[in-house]
Structures are given as structure tokens and as C-alpha cells.
Amino acid sequence: MNQFIDFQQQYLDQFNTYLHNQLVQRIKQPQVQVGMLYSLDAGGKRIRPFLMLATLHSLKPSALISDYFPIAGAIELIHTYSLIHDDLPEMDNDDYRRGQLTNHKRFTPARAVLAGDALLTEAFIWLTDNVLPATLQSSLVKTLAQAAGGNGMVAGQMIDIVNTGRDLSLDQIIDLDLQKTGALIRASVLMGAICAQVNQHLLTALDNFARNFGIAFQIYDDLLDVTSTQEQMGKKVGKDQAAGKNTYVQVLGVHQAQTKLKFLVQEAQSYLDSVDLTNSVLADSLKYFD
Template sequence: MTTKLAQLRAEMVPALDSFLQMRLKRTTDTAVLPAAMTYSVMAGGKRLRPLLMLAVVQTFKPQAIPQALPAAAAIELLHTYSLIHDDLPAMDNDDLRRGLPTNHKKFGEAQAILAGDGLLTLAFQWLAESQLPAETRIDLVQTLAVQAGPMGMVAGQSLDMLNQGKTLSLPELQDLHRRKTGALIKASVLMGAKVAAVNEQRTAALTTFATQFGLAFQIRDDILDVTATTAELGKPAHQDQAAEKNTYPGLLGLEGARQALTDALAGARQALGQLVVGTDTTLLNDFIDWLEK
């Protein structure tokens, strides 16, 4: 049976890809930069974060989907910038991303840094230029900046680099990943809530859902790094252990990590159950089901 998530993906991923491809062509007139930016954005990502945003809009205010599309695309730009910089020699020094050479391997380190810088700033330009009401645009810019910035994703990446070779406690590891991975997932859900004008009670439940889902996503990623092959991952397997990174299997063992994943997914599902009676949460629950597979 086709799930609501599969339907959303079938409808919105082509629309997102078309929007991204079209708008990136008009980004800059320099020789290499647009190619470097487009290369990583169009490299075949799952579009998870923009889909999460659109799923919240679809759940609470489906008529706003067309207006929300540029904001969803902006999230993908920011996510892609983070991957480009994550792969750099000064960070994770990866050669593959989504089965293709990483940006700095394709275009050189300097152009990769600039491609990431361009995508980061372009994300906020697209938010500012969207057709959403002015107050909503300001809210979206603020939400994305806070969650992606030095209190959120960037802080998580800093903690990740500083603690390589050290052993973190479970609360410290959870805090690191709530920032590094979870913050942008949280931003995506909250941005959807703002577009849909969700009330405070529902926003609180969605915030808990996003936090638990983001944690589960990272735990699953850590488990796959241990259990999957390079071909399956589209990037080098076992790289976390080689880089002496803090991971859930490294701290809890593989079975302990799997239990932590189960617990986080249960927390996400419980949070959706706190939404106001009458809200159809099937689409958002489909994201949880996807992580459980």
C-alpha cells in the first residue's frame, strides 16, 4: 500500500528538484561557482528536511504548500552547504558523498568552501524573497538562523571536531547530536509549523517530535556506519571509528544503539500523540516508520 510519505515524495521531490535546478541557474555569472553549487545540491539527496517541512504544512494547512516550496528549497540549500563543509579536509576529509566525488575533490578545496558559503547565504535570500507574509518570512529566517548557527548545527560540528579521540558521556553525546544533526531537522519542522500558523500547544508537541526524530536519525546513521557497506551508504563505511568519533554503537555497543533508536522513535511517536484530537498524524508517523525499516 502506498503511504502518505511516498505520495508526498512522489509529488514534491520533482517539484523541489525542478525549483532548485531552475533557480540555481540564475544565481551567479561567475565561471565555476554555479557549477560547484549545483553539483552538490543536485547529487541525489533524499530531500528529507524539506519534506519534513512540507509534511507539517500538508498536515495543518495544505493550501499553503505552493507558497512553502521556496522555503523548503532554502532548507535543502543550507543542508547541502553543511555537507560540503563537513567533507572538507579540515573536517571529515571524505572523498565520496552520495556515491559521487565530494565537492572539493571535484572542484578543489577553495571552490568547495565558496560553494558552501554561496548556498548558505542564498538560503536566506530565498526565504526573504518568498511570497509568504512578511512576518512569516522573518520568523523563518530567525528559526533557520538559530537552529543552523552557533547555538545549533555549527556548535554541534564544533563539538564533534573537538571531541574526536575523547569519550563523551551519553548526555554529552545526545547534546552534540541534537545540535549537529537534530537542529536542522528541528528547524524544518518548526518552519513548517510557522507557515501553517500552528498554535503553541501543537508547536510544543511538534518540537518534541522533531527532537526525538532527529536523535533517532543520527543513531540510525551511526548504526549504518557500522553495519552497511560503502556502496550502500554512498560514502566510506566505518569512517566514524577510523576518525575516533563519538557514536552510539561506540558508547553503547550495537545492541545498545539499536535500543536507543527504538526509544527515540517511541518518543517521537508519543509526541505526535500529544497533538490536538482530530489531527491526522499519518503522514508524520510515516517518517517514523521509514526510520524503523
């Protein structure tokens, strides 16, 4: 039994329908709407928004989950925008994402940039157009903006780009991934905690959990890049190594990367244990790495 998967399956169809319908209702320019929906409707694991919702549910089981779809949705909009831009020829130059042509391959690079821009900015409307008090909305906006901006995802992507073809140390790769991959994962957990209005002690424990989860997520992805297939991943595999990207597998090798992954999962679990969330829906999210 996996509480996280059960929780996700319970709400996934409803959440996906919400994402689609909101964009259809709100975005009137037809080419912008089509570009946004093309990537958003492609699916994906929705790990980040469901980490936010699972955190909220674990801390406040009485919360009506659908009331928080705008918050979780904003996270997914940011994630989808980042994928569109990361896939561009000027970035990672990928042809496939989630089993279909990348946005710029389906349309054009210029249209892909605009679709990503629209997703990015739309996210912050969703954070301020919901049932939550204004003080919580403000805190959520700040948390997501910090994760997505020049000290978060953008910083991590810049470090990745300028160091492609150069060998980084393990500590440098961890710093890169805490920003490029980990920042939005961390924000997702923190935003769930903010919605539950937890105290600082609990917030700190969840922050430490999320940091370990974020690095583990990237190591797991690096391992899949060398052990999986394009059909399983929905995108080209082995591309990171060919492009001279810095990965955990490159620095540690497969076996040590797997050992590091296991350690991080145990560390993440220990932070949940410290605040009595051992058997929570959130704790079961760690089974993603099994």
C-alpha cells in the same frame, strides 16, 4: 502504505527541478554556479525539506505545496552547504558523498568553501523572496539562522571536532547531536508549523517530536555506518570508528543503540498522538527508521 514516501514521490521531481532552475537563474558567476549545482544536484534523500513540507501539509492540507518550495529549498541549501564543509580535509576529510566525489575532490578545497558559502547565504534570500507575509518571513529567517549558527549546527560540529579521539558520555553525545544533526531537523518541522501558523501548544508538541526525530536520525545513521556498505550509503562506511568519532554504537553497542532508536521513535510518535496527528503524513516519516 507510507503517506510520507507517497507525498515525497509526488513532489520530489518538481522540487529538484525548482532547486536547479532557481540556482541557474540566480547565480551568474559560472564557477560558483557549477560548484553549487554539483552538490545540490547530487540528490540525497531530501528528508529535511520534506519534513517541513509534510508538517505543513499535515497541519494545513489546503496549502499549495509548490508555494512553499522556497522555504523547503532554503533548508536544503543549508544542508548541502553543511555537507560540503563537513567533507573538507580540515573537517571530516571525506572523498565521496551521495555516490560521487565530494566537492573539494571534484574541484578544490577553496572552491568547495566558496560553493558552501554561496549556498548558505542564498538560503536566506529564498526565505525573504516568496509569497508569505513579512512577519512569517522574519520568523522563518530567525528559526533557520539559529539552527545553522553558533548555537546550532556550527556548535555541534565544533564539539565533534574538539572531542574526536576523546570518549564522551551518552548525554554529551546527545547534546552534540541535538546541535549538529538535530538542529536543522528541528528547524524543518518548526518552519512547517510556522507556515501553518499554529498555536503554542501545537508548536511545543511538534518541537518535542522533532527533537526525538533528530536524535533517532543520528542513531540510525551511526548504525548504518557499521551495518551497511559504501554502495548502499554512497559514501565510505566505518569511517567514524576509524577516526575516533563519538557515536551511539561506540557507547551503547549495536543492540542497545537499536533499543534506544526504537524508544525515541515511540516518543516522537506519542507527541504527534497528543495533538491528533497520529495518522498524518508527518507521522509516517517515522517509518524511515523501520
